[in-house]
Amino acid sequence: QQQEAIGMETRPETFSIFRTQENDPACQSEQHLGQYYTVPPSHFHTVFPHGLPPRYQQQVKTFNEGCVMVRQPALELISHLKRADYSKPTLRYLLYGVKGSGKTMSLCHTVHYCSTQGWLVLHIPDAHLWVKNCKELLPSSYHASRFDQPIQASNWLRNFRTTNEHFLSKIKLRQRYVWTKRESTEEGRPLGELVDMGVSRVKSSSDVVGAVLKELRLQAGGTEGGFRLAVAVDGVNGLWGRTTLKKEDKSPVAPEELTLVHNLRKMINNDWEGFDSMDPFVPVPVSLYSEKEFESCYLYYLDRHWLQHPHSQTEEGKKELIFLSNRNPSVLERLCAFL
Amino acid sequence: MAASLTGLLKPWTPRVLLVRWSRYNPYYLEPGPRKEVYHIPETELTPEQKEERELKSVRPIKAATNSVTSSVFNDPVLSKFVNMMMKDGDKIIAKGIITQTLENMKRKQVEKYHKAPEGKKAEIECNPYAIFHQALENCKPVIGLTSIQKGGKFYQVPIPLTDNRRRFLAMKWMITECRDNKHRRTLMYEKLSQELLAAFSKEGNVVKRKHELHKMAESNRAYAHYRWW
Numbered sequence: 001q002q003q004e005a006i007g008m009e010t011r012p013e014t015f016s017i018f019r020t021q022e023n024d025p026a027c028q029s030e031q032h033l034g035q036y037y038t039v040p041p042s043h044f045h046t047v048f049p050h051g052l053p054p055r056y057q058q059q060v061k062t063f064n065e066g067c068v069m070v071r072q073p074a075l076e077l078i079s080h081l082k083r084a085d086y087s088k089p090t091l092r093y094l095l096y097g098v099k100g101s102g103k104t105m106s107l108c109h110t111v112h113y114c115s116t117q118g119w120l121v122l123h124i125p126d127a128h129l130w131v132k133n134c135k136e137l138l139p140s141s142y143h144a145s146r147f148d149q150p151i152q153a154s155n156w157l158r159n160f161r162t163t164n165e166h167f168l169s170k171i172k173l174r175q176r177y178v179w180t181k182r183e184s185t186e187e188g189r190p191l192g193e194l195v196d197m198g199v200s201r202v203k204s205s206s207d208v209v210g211a212v213l214k215e216l217r218l219q220a221g222g223t224e225g226g227f228r229l230a231v232a233v234d235g236v237n238g239l240w241g242r243t244t245l246k247k248e249d250k251s252p253v254a255p256e257e258l259t260l261v262h263n264l265r266k267m268i269n270n271d272w273e274g275f276d277s278m279d280p281f282v283p284v285p286v287s288l289y290s291e292k293e294f295e296s297c298y299l300y301y302l303d304r305h306w307l308q309h310p311h312s313q314t315e316e317g318k319k320e321l322i323f324l325s326n327r328n329p330s331v332l333e334r335l336c337a338f339l
Numbered sequence: 340m341a342a343s344l345t346g347l348l349k350p351w352t353p354r355v356l357l358v359r360w361s362r363y364n365p366y367y368l369e370p371g372p373r374k375e376v377y378h379i380p381e382t383e384l385t386p387e388q389k390e391e392r393e394l395k396s397v398r399p400i401k402a403a404t405n406s407v408t409s410s411v412f413n414d415p416v417l418s419k420f421v422n423m424m425m426k427d428g429d430k431i432i433a434k435g436i437i438t439q440t441l442e443n444m445k446r447k448q449v450e451k452y453h454k455a456p457e458g459k460k461a462e463i464e465c466n467p468y469a470i471f472h473q474a475l476e477n478c479k480p481v482i483g484l485t486s487i488q489k490g491g492k493f494y495q496v497p498i499p500l501t502d503n504r505r506r507f508l509a510m511k512w513m514i515t516e517c518r519d520n521k522h523r524r525t526l527m528y529e530k531l532s533q534e535l536l537a538a539f540s541k542e543g544n545v546v547k548r549k550h551e552l553h554k555m556a557e558s559n560r561a562y563a564h565y566r567w568w
Contacts, residue, residue, distance in 0.1 A: 062446045064453040305449055308466040311411040320410060338438040338445070338467070339412060 016303070018296040020070070025078060025113035028070050034296040036067040039112060047115045049159040050125040051234065053104050055333060063304045069296065071102060073286045074109040080282065081113070086228070092268065094236075097286030100330030104234055106286055111232050119228040120167050120216065122267070124156070127238035130260050134245055137253070142207050146259050147245075153205035153260060157198045160212075167227065168192030174218060177211050179204050191215065210263040217267065231267055239265055289327040297329070301336050309339045363401050368394065370403040372413075406430075414468065416475070416506070423510050439528035441467040444536060464539070474538035478509040478545045482556045487565050496565045497556035512545045513538070520544060 020035040022028055028037065039047070044066055052060075060066040077093055084091055095103045114121050124130075130152050140146040161168065171191040178184040179201070185194055191212065198208030220229035233239070239261050245253040255261045289297060298318060301307045311317040321339075325332040376388075384392070406418050417437065425433040444467040452463045464470055483500040486493050500508070517530040537543030 058446070062450050062453075064450070305452060305465055306445075308445060309412060309468060310466075314411070316411050320412070337442040 016299070018299040018303070019067075025109060025116060026082075028075065028078075030075065032070045033072060033075070034069065034290075034292045036069050036296065036300055039066040039068060041066075043112070043115075046162060046165070047112055047121075048108065049162045050156075051104075051108055051111065051123045051232075055330075056105065059333075063306075067300065068105060068109050068112075069293065069300075070109075071106060071286075071293065073097075073102075073284050074106040076284055077106065077110045078113050081110070081230075092281040093284055094281045095284050095286055098288070098328070100328045101286045101288050102329045103286045105329075106284075107232055107234055111230070114228075114230040114232075115163070117228070119230050120164055120220075122160070122213075122216065122229065122231045123163065124231075124233045124264065125159075127233055127235045127261075127264070130258065130264075131238050131241070131255055132244040137245060137247075138203065140206065140259050141204070142210075143259070146257050146262065147247075147253060148203075148206040148259050150202045150205050153209045154199055154202045157195050157205060157209065157212075161192075161195050161199065168195060170227075171215065171219060173215055175215075179207070206259040209260060213263050213267050233264065233268070236268070239268075289329055289332070291327075294322065294327050294332075297332065307336055307339060312336075312339045366398060367401045368398050370400050370407070371395075372403060372407050372409045374409050416472065417468075419506070420510050423507075424514055436527050436531070440531040440535070441471070443528055443532040444470055447532070447536065470539045471535060474535045475506070475509050475513075477538050477541050478512060478549055479505040480508055480549050480552050481505075482553065483508070484552065484556055484559065487562075489565055494562045494565055495555065495559050496562045497559055498566055509545075509549075512548055516545050516548075 018034070018036055020028075020032045020037050022032055023037050023040060025037075044060075073095060077095070080091070080093065095106055097103050111121055111123050130149060134149050134152065136150055138148040138150060140148045169190045169192055172188050173185065173191065173194065174187060176184060176187050177194070179197075183197075183201075185197065194208060194212060194215075198205045198212070201208075216229055220227065239255060241255070243253050243255055243258070245258075247253055256265075298307075298321070302313065307313060309317070312321065317339075321332065321335060325335055379388070406422075407413065421430065421433045421437050424436060445465060448463055448465045448467075448470070452460055452465055455463060464473075480500065482497050483504070484495045485498050487496045488494075513531070513534060517527060517534055521530045534543055534545060538545050
């Protein structure tokens, strides 16, 4: 099949059925469905310091390139973002699907689109990291009954700084923030200073996160020097479930009592400047690989010399891979890892 | 009273019968899990294959074990290695370690492949199964030693080894080397992948052990006539 396709096309030898040269997410359309595009190496570390699944990061390191498949859910999301009316209340989109179907990767594709369009991206890599396995829980100084998570907050601020370098000097604070008796951040200072302070003063980093989120909410829709703000939360159901954290008297901590979760919920709640009403969300289903996508993935692995077992390159082996993985992307990836 | 006595006169058979670990009647044939054998049409069969098929349609067949599959990716040598790595019957953990080892080896080799210049790409072997088989071949000893008693003393006598024994020794040395002589905090799959890659290029402790055995056998060749078989 692959040979026939190449015979018919008249492009030079860089053409292949599973790759596309269109590396800009804004210009990708339905004709690129199922094809892999390469994320330019210069963008890679600025756009994705966090947020990619760990196995995908290993794959990028092994293959020496970061290729993402153009799939229907991501294209749908991007087209929604292109055509949405930004004078109306913000829309929320929810990617849902079975385990391993490619939700995180679709989200990362959309985040790449947003950053190439110059938006400010607030990417929380995994909300579950904030509600479980936290070693340090400090009682919050700002609000008596809440708890702070210094490590998670400072990590996130550091990554936020890497993603949005050019916005940090442009956005000015509209309010004065007092951290301790001796430290405060004045009005009109750039956001970068606030973020740096949060990274260095680990104790108040959760409050800094809250302040950053509030500032962005106030300024996002503004007409003078307005920028577009995209909030991407992976594992957003973690913000409303139970936490595995316990207070000192072994009673469980509810998610509302965590500063980070409280501030993030306010962000998702859609009461940004000028927007009053609550909106329902747009659901975007993420399905398993279709036949075309599976073919594309298989050819990509063959091209990158990843499928090494002699039998995996035959028709029999391919049928067996389809049977064993049921076209589930993550299961297929794990299977091909040792074959 | 009469009812219970007649119950005791029946011959007792157990409710659950063990099948695989019992000794099968030699009348039973081995199972043949490979699919290709059954896809050959009638006309292309050799006389022996025809005979075998007729036999299979008449005779009873032993039950297949859980580890044999009709999958094209089934490898008997690898299954044997997994069984030797297994502790307390926990095949899932042993199989998991082996798959992680294969993945690790492949990742290292593929990374080297993608970073190598064009001329060197053909020399890098990326197939973890090929590396595993070649490494095992490089670790197999050609000649072995055994302890023979003569005149009250025990002598180490060089003897030929069967194929099975050689394969067993290679696997055993590989596993004990990885379990004992490596750093405590590295995980087993990391240790195994390092050792297998070293054995593939004929370096490493296991190949050294094989060479030492050969040297011992060479130095003891005077006692070779103590062997009577």
